[in-house]
Amino acid sequence: AKKAGRNRFKAFTQAMLERASRLLVLETDLRGAISRGEFFLVYQPIVRLDNAAALHGFEALIRWRHPQNGLISPGEFIPVAEESGLIVDIGLMVLREACQTLMSWRADSPYARELVMSVNLSPRQFSDPTLVEDVKTVLAETGLPPQALKLEITETAIMDNATSAVDKLRRLKSLGMALSIDDFGTGYSSMSSLQQFPLDTLKIDLSFVQRMETGPEGLEIVKAIISLAHSLQLQVIAEGVEREVQRDLLRGLACEYAQGYLYARPLPTQEAWEYMRRSLNR
Numbered sequence: 067a068k069k070a071g072r073n074r075f076k077a078f079t080q081a082m083l084e085r086a087s088r089l090l091v092l093e094t095d096l097r098g099a100i101s102r103g104e105f106f107l108v109y110q111p112i113v114r115l116d117n118a119a120a121l122h123g124f125e126a127l128i129r130w131r132h133p134q135n136g137l138i139s140p141g142e143f144i145p146v147a148e149e150s151g152l153i154v155d156i157g158l159m160v161l162r163e164a165c166q167t168l169m170s171w172r173a174d175s176p177y178a179r180e181l182v183m184s185v186n187l188s189p190r191q192f193s194d195p196t197l198v199e200d201v202k203t204v205l206a207e208t209g210l211p212p213q214a215l216k217l218e219i220t221e222t223a224i225m226d227n228a229t230s231a232v233d234k235l236r237r238l239k240s241l242g243m244a245l246s247i248d249d250f251g252t253g254y255s256s257m258s259s260l261q262q263f264p265l266d267t268l269k270i271d272l273s274f275v276q277r278m279e280t281g282p283e284g285l286e287i288v289k290a291i292i293s294l295a296h297s298l299q300l301q302v303i304a305e306g307v308e309r310e311v312q313r314d315l316l317r318g319l320a321c322e323y324a325q326g327y328l329y330a331r332p333l334p335t336q337e338a339w340e341y342m343r344r345s346l347n348r
């Protein structure tokens with residue numbers, strides 16, 4: 067028994083070491099990835115539910131093309147970037163490029179002037195002391211009007227430090243952009259804590275959208291989230307909408323916006339532009 071325990075321990079430490087060294091390699095590779103130009107952005111459409119899926123805007127999502135390992139998903143490298151602090155530089159690059167993209171679309175199409183570009187902010191970025199200045203600088207450099215930008219901040223990033231979050235959100239808000247609480251439902255915010263934040267929209271995490279059809283509780287949860295949001299004057303975006311049934315249920319609950327494979331996957335810049343042109347002609 068003792069030997070078995072020792073072997074188990076050995077296997078355990080072995081697995082831990084392997085994991086640690088994999089993360090270390092990933093972090094080393096991440097360090098040079100910006101300057102080597104290995105990141106690129108894809109854009110996923112966000113549509114209105116009340117109006118024949120009229121295009122509302124896009125969410126910018128990062129992709130990493132690793133020279134040896136191919137595409138690495140953000141679910142894998144964003145936590146490493148977050149842990150190491152590299153996310154601050156990466157995030158700034160994402161913000162700048164997303165703003166530039168919408169700026170160039172606006173120059174080519176008057177319709178693009180109605181669209182909103184949503185950009186994710188990680189917890190570390192959100193707590194970075196120079197965030198507000200950095201966002202201001204990017205807006206000035208790219209020329210994008212702040213009204214065309216929306217920042218998505220996760221519920222946990224806001225709630226982990228609610229007191230300073232209020233101040234930070236107010237300062238961002240005063241620059242003129244819209245603010246969204248992301249992955250809502252995965253944290254523990256109460257109605258009273260939510261109402262102190264100057265938010266515009268609430269995004270329901272896809273895990274809730276997926277559970278909507280699996281039973282009455284799933285639907286009740288989404289219903290409760292939407293009515294909570296509406297009672298706080300927040301508009302709602304449902305993420306991960308893949309099927310027409312989900313769309314119809316959400317529409318029935320007066321959810322304003324949807325995003326998901328039913329409409330489009332996250333698209334490379336040129337395809338996102340074409341998606342915009344097509345929805346303009348509908």
Ligand code: C2E
Pocket residue numbers: 110126127128139140141144157160186187188248249272305306307308325326327328332
């Ligand atoms: P998120 O912010 O919740 O983004 C939504 C995720 O859902 C995206 O995954 C998107 O591709 C995926 N998705 C959209 N529609 C559907 C659908 O119908 N079905 C399914 N199964 N999935 C759908 P992605 O692009 O892999 O990103 C994962 C997470 O990585 C994001 O979750 C976000 O937390 C983080 N992330 C991505 N890009 C950035 C970035 O530029 N900055 C930061 N800080 N985080 C990012």
Ligand code: CA
Pocket residue numbers: 125186218248
């Ligand atoms: Ca998001």
Ligand code: CA
Pocket residue numbers: 154194195196197
């Ligand atoms: Ca900084």
Ligand code: CA
Pocket residue numbers: 249271272305
């Ligand atoms: Ca999510």
